[in-house]
Amino acid sequence: MTLASIPNIIPALPELFLALIIMALMMLGVFHKTGGKEDVKASRLISLLSVISLLLAILLVSTLSGGRLVTFSNMFVSDTFAVYCKVLVLTGSALAIVLSFGFQERHDMARFEYAILIVFATLGMMMMISANDLISLYVGLELQSLSLYVIAAFQRDDTRSTEAGLKYFVLGAVASGMLLYGASLIYGFTGATNFDQLAELFNPHHGDVSIGVVFGIVFILAGLAFKISAVPFHMWTPDVYEGAPTPVTAFFSVAPKIAALALLIRVMVGPFGGLVEHWQQIVIFISIASMLLGAFAAINQRNIKRLMAYSSIGHVGYALIGLCVGGEAGVRSVLIYLAIYLFMNIGVFACILSMRRDGAMVEGINDLAGMSRTHPMLSMALAIFVFSMAGIPPFAGFFGKLYIFLGAIEAELYGLAVIGVLSSVVAAFYYIRIVQLVYFEEADQPLDKSSGPELGFVITASGLFVAFFFVYPTPVLSAAAAAAAALFAG
Amino acid sequence: MTHFPILSLLTFLPLVGAFFVLTTRGEEKVVTRNARHVALWTSLINFLLSLFIWVNFDTTTADYQFVESAEWMPAFNINYKMGIDGFSMLFVLLATLLTPLCVLASWENVQVRVKEYMISFLVLETFMIGMFCAMDMVVFYIFFEAVLIPMFLIIGVWGGPNRVYASFKFFLYTLLGSVLMLLAIMAMYFDAGTTDILALTSHRFPIDLQIWLWLAFFASFAVKIPMWPVHTWLPDAHVEAPTAGSVVLAAVLLKFGGYGLLRFSLPMFPEASVMFTPLIYTLSVVAIIYTSLVALAQEDMKKLIAYSSVAHMGFVTIGAFTLTVQGIEGSIYQMLAHGVISAALFLIVGVVYDRIHSRNISDYGGLVHKMPAYSLIFMLFMLASVGLPGTAGFVGEFLVLVGVFQVNTWVAALAATGLILGAAYMLYLYRRVIFGALPKESLAAIGDMSLREKAVFAPLIILVIWMGIYPTPFLDVMHVSVEHMIGNIETALQAGQAVTVAGQ
Numbered sequence: 001m002t003l004a005s006i007p008n009i010i011p012a013l014p015e016l017f018l019a020l021i022i023m024a025l026m027m028l029g030v031f032h033k034t035g036g037k038e039d040v041k042a043s044r045l046i047s048l049l050s051v052i053s054l055l056l057a058i059l060l061v062s063t064l065s066g067g068r069l070v071t072f073s074n075m076f077v078s079d080t081f082a083v084y085c086k087v088l089v090l091t092g093s094a095l096a097i098v099l100s101f102g103f104q105e106r107h108d109m110a111r112f113e114y115a116i117l118i119v120f121a122t123l124g125m126m127m128m129i130s131a132n133d134l135i136s137l138y139v140g141l142e143l144q145s146l147s148l149y150v151i152a153a154f155q156r157d158d159t160r161s162t163e164a165g166l167k168y169f170v171l172g173a174v175a176s177g178m179l180l181y182g183a184s185l186i187y188g189f190t191g192a193t194n195f196d197q198l199a200e201l202f203n204p205h206h207g208d209v210s211i212g213v214v215f216g217i218v219f220i221l222a223g224l225a226f227k228i229s230a231v232p233f234h235m236w237t238p239d240v241y242e243g244a245p246t247p248v249t250a251f252f253s254v255a256p257k258i259a260a261l262a263l264l265i266r267v268m269v270g271p272f273g274g275l276v277e278h279w280q281q282i283v284i285f286i287s288i289a290s291m292l293l294g295a296f297a298a299i300n301q302r303n304i305k306r307l308m309a310y311s312s313i314g315h316v317g318y319a320l321i322g323l324c325v326g327g328e329a330g331v332r333s334v335l336i337y338l339a340i341y342l343f344m345n346i347g348v349f350a351c352i353l354s355m356r357r358d359g360a361m362v363e364g365i366n367d368l369a370g371m372s373r374t375h376p377m378l379s380m381a382l383a384i385f386v387f388s389m390a391g392i393p394p395f396a397g398f399f400g401k402l403y404i405f406l407g408a409i410e411a412e413l414y415g416l417a418v419i420g421v422l423s424s425v426v427a428a429f430y431y432i433r434i435v436q437l438v439y440f441e442e443a444d445q446p447l448d449k450s451s452g453p454e455l456g457f458v459i460t461a462s463g464l465f466v467a468f469f470f471v472y473p474t475p476v477l478s479a480a481a482a483a484a485a486a487l488f489a490g
Numbered sequence: 491m492t493h494f495p496i497l498s499l500l501t502f503l504p505l506v507g508a509f510f511v512l513t514t515r516g517e518e519k520v521v522t523r524n525a526r527h528v529a530l531w532t533s534l535i536n537f538l539l540s541l542f543i544w545v546n547f548d549t550t551t552a553d554y555q556f557v558e559s560a561e562w563m564p565a566f567n568i569n570y571k572m573g574i575d576g577f578s579m580l581f582v583l584l585a586t587l588l589t590p591l592c593v594l595a596s597w598e599n600v601q602v603r604v605k606e607y608m609i610s611f612l613v614l615e616t617f618m619i620g621m622f623c624a625m626d627m628v629v630f631y632i633f634f635e636a637v638l639i640p641m642f643l644i645i646g647v648w649g650g651p652n653r654v655y656a657s658f659k660f661f662l663y664t665l666l667g668s669v670l671m672l673l674a675i676m677a678m679y680f681d682a683g684t685t686d687i688l689a690l691t692s693h694r695f696p697i698d699l700q701i702w703l704w705l706a707f708f709a710s711f712a713v714k715i716p717m718w719p720v721h722t723w724l725p726d727a728h729v730e731a732p733t734a735g736s737v738v739l740a741a742v743l744l745k746f747g748g749y750g751l752l753r754f755s756l757p758m759f760p761e762a763s764v765m766f767t768p769l770i771y772t773l774s775v776v777a778i779i780y781t782s783l784v785a786l787a788q789e790d791m792k793k794l795i796a797y798s799s800v801a802h803m804g805f806v807t808i809g810a811f812t813l814t815v816q817g818i819e820g821s822i823y824q825m826l827a828h829g830v831i832s833a834a835l836f837l838i839v840g841v842v843y844d845r846i847h848s849r850n851i852s853d854y855g856g857l858v859h860k861m862p863a864y865s866l867i868f869m870l871f872m873l874a875s876v877g878l879p880g881t882a883g884f885v886g887e888f889l890v891l892v893g894v895f896q897v898n899t900w901v902a903a904l905a906a907t908g909l910i911l912g913a914a915y916m917l918y919l920y921r922r923v924i925f926g927a928l929p930k931e932s933l934a935a936i937g938d939m940s941l942r943e944k945a946v947f948a949p950l951i952i953l954v955i956w957m958g959i960y961p962t963p964f965l966d967v968m969h970v971s972v973e974h975m976i977g978n979i980e981t982a983l984q985a986g987q988a989v990t991v992a993g994q
């Protein structure tokens with residue numbers, strides 16, 4: 001083996017760094033003393049180290065921003081789009097681990113594997129984002145999914161948690177199967193798996209494509225729609241969100257969603273960009289169905305985690321409008337939306353994690369009643385997040401929707417835009433009901449006082465982002481614009 | 491033009507006050523007292539600031555004044571731009587005048603969560619002023635819709651027994667209207683390439699697009715005004731809201747719709763406006779007659795005044811669409827007068843509500859024996875609401891009727907019946923509450939108004955008489971702007987006709 005045949009590892013440096021860190025942390029965990037207090041200590045140490053290495057990975061990723069780099073026989077690509085999405089994913093994962101600091105110890109979940117699995121899943125997501133080939137896409141996706149199945153069932157003595165894990169695994173396996181089947185159809189009809197080759201093949205100037213390819217795209221879309229929990233592949237979401245431990249739900253609702261949406265965008269506008277008229281109507285349908293279901297099905301939910309599950313289905317619907325729009329403007333709007341969604345969602349989940357009564361977690365939305373009397377600052381933060389999710393200005397969520405709908409109007413997708421804004425009014429109903437419970441009602445039993453410094457930190461940070469995004473939105477806007485431009489440059 | 495950003499200061503000063511209230515800590519009593527004082531002083535300073543702007547306002551030009559702009563979202567060519575002209579100047583004054591009065595009116599009757607209450611009012615003031623000063627559609631929309639948040643909380647937290655229903659209805663109704671306007675704003679952005687209001691006013695939209703845009707804007711403004719048949723949120727919201735909430739709602743928030751019609755619908759979509767004028771006339775006349783009759787049958791004082799507001803706003807919409815100088819000036823004047831009068835009437839209901847805790851007309855009677863000063867003030871505002879010459883209510887309604895008479899005598903005749911019906915329900919209300927014997931035991935110990943309450947009414951009394959006897963200072967502010975706008979609309983209509991003729 002000559003030196004020249006060794007692949008260029010620079011574009012994949014953050015991934016390699018994380019992979020090495022994971023192995024080191026695993027060794028550390030295995031050789032740490034066990035039993036009682038020592039387990040807690042190990043898990044605390046490894047969680048902390050994981051957060052630090054995720055932050056270091058953000059730094060590493062940012063240094064790669066700029067040009068388009070490919071490696072590993074053109075299967076792995078690192079461009080500004082990947083950098084933007086990876087920063088979001090890494091931030092989401094790091095915040096999710098921070099959220100679980102206290103929770104792990106209180107709920108007998110203090111095992112060092114937890115943080116390591118999250119980092120593992122994050123590594124899979126980074127691979128997905130950088131995939132430039134159907135095979136590397138699948139490898140990344142499975143690395144992510146398998147880690148997620150385990151984390152969902154992490155509270156192994158809790159039947160709901162194990163049920164969630166099992167359900168997620170079975171349905172997720174079916175979805176992965178569909179995706180793989182779609183990929184094999186594509187390969188069978190074209191003889192290529194590489195995105196660049198596929199893009200060249202499907203160039204609109206090359207005439208019609210065979211029906212088999214369209215079937216392949218549909219299967220790939222179905223598999224990915226499952227991962228982003230878009231209707232009609234959303235059924236697992238409420239159950240898994242409810243059953244999984246709350247910090248895990250927080251993690252599920254941000255990082256894997258962002259990664260899968262990024263992957264969906266890369267696949268759809270990259271290799272299949274030339275076939276836009278074949279898949280656009282499918283995405284429009286998925287988007288409308290997700291927005292409507294997210295709006296109407298959440299109205300009757302009494303469990304706040306289930307409610308957030310439906311809310312996230314709705315948000316995916318809005319993000320998909322940007323994909324229907326296509327082009328740089330559409331992708332830019334999705335990327336802005338994802339950044340805002342990340343902070344709103346993490347913030348809400350941090351508030352949910354603060355809902356404890358006599359030391360035990362409560363999840364009914366009626367348990368929020370009268371919270372503003374005992375927790376004024378927490379209530380204000382929750383109200384800001386919820387108004388932001390409903391898309392009420394001046395909070396960040398409004399701007400997310402603004403850019404999405406701007407794209408839709410520019411592409412003359414008026415029907416989609418009108419359905420979108422109307423379903424956002426319906427969704428506003430259940431969002432403001434949370435505000436109603438928090439502010440208008442009286443508490444039967446107050447919630448516990450202290451919520452832990454780590455939750456306070458996450459709530460304050462994401463609250464400030466959501467509340468004051470409007471003051472200076474330019475950094476997010478220009479970063480998203482650069483990322484979207486990179487996707488169309490190559 | 492670089493000068494001191496006085497409009498931004500005016501807009502965001504209350505927010506600074508709200509921040510100070512938010513950060514006060516310590517004993518409940520101290521926090522409450524501090525919150526009240528900070529809110530009062532902040533809003534008073536803001537009022538003085540707005541008076542300063544009024545004094546320096548140049549009434550000889552139709553241009554925007556005190557303009558300031560800053561780059562905001564350069565990638566989208568959306569900028570932060572503020573400025574005022576003859577249309578918005580007086581509304582800004584109305585908002586800054588009423589906020590301190592609301593704070594003062596809530597001094598004693600709001601005892602729970604005073605800190606949050608004062609924060610809500612200060613935040614509300616910021617959004618109201620910002621809405622009137624905005625010179626960019628997106629900035630306007632943000633303030634326009636953000637108002638929902640503090641108002642939702644004010645109705646929901648400090649409201650009456652049915653407050654949850656009322657606050658949800660208020661929130662969702664208005665939101666439904668405004669999201670359609672948001673889409674229209676975006677469509678305008680892509681047609682004209684900008685969201686600058688000044689640039690959009692001179693941009694000519696294609697006629698088919700105008701119709702859709704006009705309808706989308708109308709959906710939003712009709713709910714806010716509110717016009718029949720989308721007015722049903724208003725009586726609920728008024729009845730459940732605390733006194734000061736009703737005051738701001740009636741006096742300022744209802745003006746958003748009329749202001750929006752004058753600022754956007756008429757100058758930006760002139761052809762569509764002319765086309766839809768019959769619709770506006772019909773809905774307004776129905777509103778005037780129908781809601782007046784409904785008001786006659788009300789048992790709840792606040793509900794009665796709420797319905798009378800819908801009727802009075804009917805004059806506003808009629809006047810605006812006459813496209814005559816008298817009609818439009820009358821429409822603006824009517825909004826200002828209604829702002830002062832309805833605010834005072836809700837405060838009047840609040841005074842007795844604080845004492846008896848009932849808004850039912852049947853629980854009162856013969857108050858004149860115990861509360862002479864109160865009866866006098868009530869009479870003044872009751873007559874102003876009826877439109878008695880010499881009060882603010884007369885000037886607006888008279889100008890509107892003069893304007894509409896030149897355009898359509900039938901509409902003028904039908905609208906004029908509103909004056910008669912208005913006199914009927916207001917006088918009937920007054921008789922039942924104030925006159926007669928004082929039979930009820932619950933009223934035996936009722937006391938007249940305190941000095942604080944009189945202080946709240948003093949500026950309103952001065953204004954309502956001043957605006958009735960010497961309206962010139964107010965009309966002067968708007969006159970040039972109104973003429974300028976009508977001139978622009980006529981030019982646009984003629985140009986449109988020329989195109990059609992040439993096409994034939």
